[in-house]
Amino acid sequence: MKFTETKLCGAFVVELEPVADERGFFARTWCEREFEEHGLRTRFVQCSVSFNLKRGTLRGMHYQRDPYGEVKLVRCTRGALYDVIIDLRSDSPTCTQHVAVVLTPDNGKMMYVPKGFAHGFQTLEDNSELFYQISEFYRPEHAAGVAWNDPTFGVEWPVAERIMSERDRTLPRWRGESLRGGHAQ
Numbered sequence: 001m002k003f004t005e006t007k008l009c010g011a012f013v014v015e016l017e018p019v020a021d022e023r024g025f026f027a028r029t030w031c032e033r034e035f036e037e038h039g040l041r042t043r044f045v046q047c048s049v050s051f052n053l054k055r056g057t058l059r060g061m062h063y064q065r066d067p068y069g070e071v072k073l074v075r076c077t078r079g080a081l082y083d084v085i086i087d088l089r090s091d092s093p094t095c096t097q098h099v100a101v102v103l104t105p106d107n108g109k110m111m112y113v114p115k116g117f118a119h120g121f122q123t124l125e126d127n128s129e130l131f132y133q134i135s136e137f138y139r140p141e142h143a144a145g146v147a148w149n150d151p152t153f154g155v156e157w158p159v160a161e162r163i164m165s166e167r168d169r170t171l172p173r174w175r176g177e178s179l180r181g182g183h184a185q
Helices: 034-038
Strands: 004-005 012-014 019-023 022-027 048-050 058-062 072-078 083-088 098-103 110-114 118-121 128-134 143-145
Touching: 034 118, 058 083, 072 083, 072 098, 083 110, 083 128, 098 110, 110 118
Parallel strands: none
Antiparallel strands: 004 012, 012 110, 019 022, 048 128, 058 118, 058 143, 072 110, 072 128, 083 098, 083 118
16 A cells, blocks of 8 residues: 655555556555554544435534544445545644545545544545445444535535535535644544
């Protein structure tokens, strides 16, 4: 796997390094040793799938409050996604900045989302699917989010037509609260 740190400290784009032949290819999507070599969290306790019927579906910007802040590793397994992360760590020099990456099965990119970040995505094709590895168990009482269109973050979503849940449509603007301190994953 190839690890490229984004402009947001601790957030990485991880790319597959396929070994190909006439049958297709083989590639690792997870290796505890390689993630540890980059100082990244390697304990994942649950995996989830988000399937989205229509192009333009927007989910986010979600996070889980401490003490159950999550690290996520996300990968598109079908279709195409515009994947967005926002640094909400008040002590980070990149607090309120975002990174967006197009994830597809063909480009083999994954997004490593550290604790203290909000995460969301918009589908670029019908029938798109995202696979998550998550470091903490889901705790509904700690689930939170920030508005997808909060001008503080300046995210430019690529598809004008947006299909959203009422919950995501009404998430509050960011009020400057930190999700956690420190830069460690």
